[in-house]
Amino acid sequence: MRRFDVAIAGATGLVGREIVRALERRHFPVASLHLLHADRAGGQHLFVNHHEVDVKDLSNRSFENIDVALFAANAETSQHFVPAAVKSGARVIDASPAFRLEPWVPLVVPDVNADDLDSHQGIVSSPSCVAAALVTALQPLHTVNRVRRAVVDTYQAVSANGAAAMEELTGQTKLVLEGQNVVPHFYPHQIAFNVLPEIDVFFDNGYSREEWKLVQETRKLLHAEDMAISATCARVPVFVGDSEAVHVELTEPMSVDQARALFAETPGLRLLDDPSVNLYPHPWAAAGHDEVLVGRIRQDASHPRGLVMWVVADNLRKAALNVVQILETMVARELI
Numbered sequence: 144m145r146r147f148d149v150a151i152a153g154a155t156g157l158v159g160r161e162i163v164r165a166l167e168r169r170h171f172p173v174a175s176l177h178l179l180h181a182d183r184a185g186g187q188h189l190f191v192n193h194h195e196v197d198v199k200d201l202s203n204r205s206f207e208n209i210d211v212a213l214f215a216a217n218a219e220t221s222q223h224f225v226p227a228a229v230k231s232g233a234r235v236i237d238a239s240p241a242f243r244l245e246p247w248v249p250l251v252v253p254d255v256n257a258d259d260l261d262s263h264q265g266i267v268s269s270p271s272c273v274a275a276a277l278v279t280a281l282q283p284l285h286t287v288n289r290v291r292r293a294v295v296d297t298y299q300a301v302s303a304n305g306a307a308a309m310e311e312l313t314g315q316t317k318l319v320l321e322g323q324n325v326v327p328h329f330y331p332h333q334i335a336f337n338v339l340p341e342i343d344v345f346f347d348n349g350y351s352r353e354e355w356k357l358v359q360e361t362r363k364l365l366h367a368e369d370m371a372i373s374a375t376c377a378r379v380p381v382f383v384g385d386s387e388a389v390h391v392e393l394t395e396p397m398s399v400d401q402a403r404a405l406f407a408e409t410p411g412l413r414l415l416d417d418p419s420v421n422l423y424p425h426p427w428a429a430a431g432h433d434e435v436l437v438g439r440i441r442q443d444a445s446h447p448r449g450l451v452m453w454v455v456a457d458n459l460r461k462a463a464l465n466v467v468q469i470l471e472t473m474v475a476r477e478l479i
Contacts (some may be wrong), residue, residue, distance in 0.1 A: 147479065150209045150233070152224060153216030154178035154203055154332070157186055157302055159228045160239060161463030162215055164307055169467060177204050206231040209478055213466055214239060224282055231267040234479045236267050236469050243268040243360060250363050252465060253409045253472045255282045260473055267388045267473070271353075273376070273385050278437045278457040279412055281414035283392065283405040285365055291448075292371040292392040296355065299342060300381045300426065300458050301334060310336075312380055331379065349468040351376060362409050376424040383424025387454040396448050399440050406437050416440050424455035432457060433464050 146223055149166070153159040155178075166173060177200040178189055185200040199205070201220070205312035206212050206228040214221050214228075214237040221241035226236050242248040249259040250268045255278050260267060265326070281290055301308040308329050315325045325333045342353035354374040362368050379386075406414045415424050416438035424436035433458045443449025474479045 144172050147173040147210040148175045148177070148208060149173050150179055150206055150212045150228075152179045152205070152212060152214045152220065152228075153181055154189065155180050155198055156215055157305060157459050158462045159215035161459050161465055162213055163189060163379065165460075165463045165467040167192055169471070171471065177209065181224075182301060183313065185385065189391060203227040204456050207231045209233040210465065211470060211473075212458040213235065213470070215463070215466070217469055226436045231276060233266075234263075236466050236471065236473075237264060237267060238269045238466050240271070241268075241358060242266055243270060243356070244363065245250070250360060250402045251469055251472075252278055252364055254279060254409075255312045256364055256366070257472050257476075260469070260478055263478065264475075267469055268363060269462070270360045271356060271457040272456060272465075273299060273387060275388065275461055275465050276435045276454055277357070277361055277387060278364045279409070279428060280406070280437050280452065281323065281361070281365065281391070282394065282408045282453045283412075284397070284402065285367065287405065288397050289394040290365075290367070290370060290391050291394055293361070293373075294390040295374045295376065296371065296388040297357070297376045298379045298381070298386040298388075299353075300378060300383050300385055301378065302383050303385075303458055304329065309394075312382065316380070320324055334378065334380050336380060338380075340375065342376045350374075357410045375388070381426050383457055383459060384429045385456055385458045386424070386426060389452050389454055390443055391450050391452075392443075392446055393450065397450060399450070401441050402450055402452075406440075411435055412437055414438065424453055426455060426457075429455045429457045430461065433460060435461070437456065 178198040180198045181201045188195050210227040212233040212235045218241040220241040221237050252275050301312050304334045311329040353376040357374045358372045413434040424440040439453035443451050
């Protein structure tokens with residue numbers, strides 16, 4: 144079996160660490176693993192397969208003799224270093240938003256649109272975790288009964304913003320419980336015991352960048368440029384696990400039982416749907432699991448062709464897993 148020289152840019156971040164764990168857990172054939180840090184912190188190391196691996200500073204020469212470079216850093220880092228990785232001959236899988244909407248870069252969730260990988264030009268983008276979870280739930284419906292419109296409200300965990308955001312939630316929670324005043328630093332308002340309908344900057348049309356990214360990524364992943372989508376994205380005081388309330392308008396009526404049957408057969412989805420015994424998706428249930436959870440499936444009382452569902456995924460694990468699944472699929476298709 145061929146083994147691969149792999150570099151991970153942003154290896155010390157939350158998603159980067161999850162990518163390392165996913166490679167271990169799924170026994171990807173690694174010949175050498177190069178852990179790279181974009182912030183030049185120096186002196187760090189991670190344990191990989193019970194061995195200590197030093198984390199090195201990221202540079203334009205980091206990708207020499209590398210087969211595949213996995214980027215788990217911010218968009219600015221990807222924009223600067225991905226071209227260098229491609230020039231060095233590495234195949235790049237980028238989890239940042241830097242190249243997701245470029246028409247020449249495939250945006251891929253392997254269970255949804257793996258065939259798009261065949262057109263790659265050295266770079267493949269992995270979508271946001273909320274988009275990846277959403278299309279995993281929409282795709283089985285869309286395949287048999289085209290989704291004409293979707294209204295999506297997301298409730299996103301603070302871990303998407305990294306360790307500093309998680310520390311802010313921890314510290315604020317403690318202060319509130321002790322009856323002390325909270326002064327926010329990372330977020331514009333207190334996040335403990337609160338909900339902020341603001342993720343990323345706002346545009347002139349009133350939508351945030353996160354909301355618009357969700358719309359555009361969903362359309363690209365499903366090859367559905369004409370799908371009507373509206374999104375509202377909120378940050379909630381949850382450490383890990385993104386939740387989504389999804390209202391879809393289909394082309395033809397579909398029963399709840401039909402939808403459940405489709406979800407039960409869909410790779411990457413796990414059906415949790417029996418409210419009579421309090422069985423439904425929630426972040427605590429999703430944390431530490433690979434699957435996207437779907438439940439609370441019901442007819443939309445406001446539309447004869449509508450369905451409503453509740454979708455939840457471990458945001459860190461889903462983001463990392465999708466990168467590794469792209470890698471595995473590219474290897475299986477001999478694209479690396």
